[in-house]
Amino acid sequence: MSTIEVTDRTRLRRGPKRASYDRETIYRILDEALVCHIGASMHGGPAVQPNFHWRIGDELYVHGSSRNGLFQSILAGESACITVTLLDGLVFARSAFHHSANFRSVMLYGKGRRVEDPVEKRQALDSMLEKFSPGRSAEARPPNETEMKATAVIAFPIEEVSAKIRSGGPVDDAEDLDWPAWSGVRPLITTLGDLIPD
Template identity: 40%
Template structure:
């Protein structure tokens, strides 16, 4: 179960709160984009970053001179948000139009991964997450590249999940309004793969569909 703290307690729309850890993991694993908040001298700022999960930790990476990386390395407290938009809810009244979504909020502090071997492991895990089997084919990162890259991790010890998927919620007196009501689904699909212009003709198109389940619509193209 997810931890219940003052910061993770959902007060608005509490019926949408989900406490299962797996729900948190699923949102992070599908989103892979974290909006990360930091405080700067001229005010707060939120920056979107690639982010991925290994077990109960979320990782980000970046150049050492990045202002976000510098702020997180300093031990600054932060907040990460992940959001997946699943569709519009079209009600009979303008007021009750809303959305279906899945969201997660993570609180805490990042720690720096200094060991290049560990950096290599978690960076390769990310590649395997988006393209299974690819680390067996590409040139892996060398020591110079790993040293130039900062990798940071945050524990998933304080987080909340909110899932809105409750359909149309019209007032009883609006049920006779003669207008269509229901859900307008919104889906992210993956594929097909697009070859780069300088790729040798003899190289076959790989199959990464196993990473995306029913989101994969790409038809393999070996032309």
């Protein structure tokens, strides 16, 4: 893997010690997270939508309705900002001011590429199902022509991107260390539950 070049948009100015430009670290966060938020200009104003995402190589993929207004703006040339966050814990400090959270996040900037080749598009959608559950793309009925036309798949290069990570306990001021309030971390863990048959 490699270190990603820092740009003016990806350079962390607040908490720069929490920044990571390591491609492997960024890919691990993107691969673990299930939901991203896509922001872009739409109809002259900002818009943000949640979406499933998945990664193939050095590109991040999203999909949705071909009539989705935000997707139409991106495909017309608007730059997008895509964010992903994994919340790992709530950090309790002795002072109200120093309460925080442990997290791993990624912010990506870029222009989207419409995936038009039918073979690449089908492989991309199969990869999305594989993220849901390995082997699922072979089990489910494949999309028909109408469904493929109704679905837009957009790929973003993972190039202008950075991660920000916070871990560990609270950072209290020295004068607060004797304050009689509990301090520490309450971990947050996302788990997949048992399957519920239809």
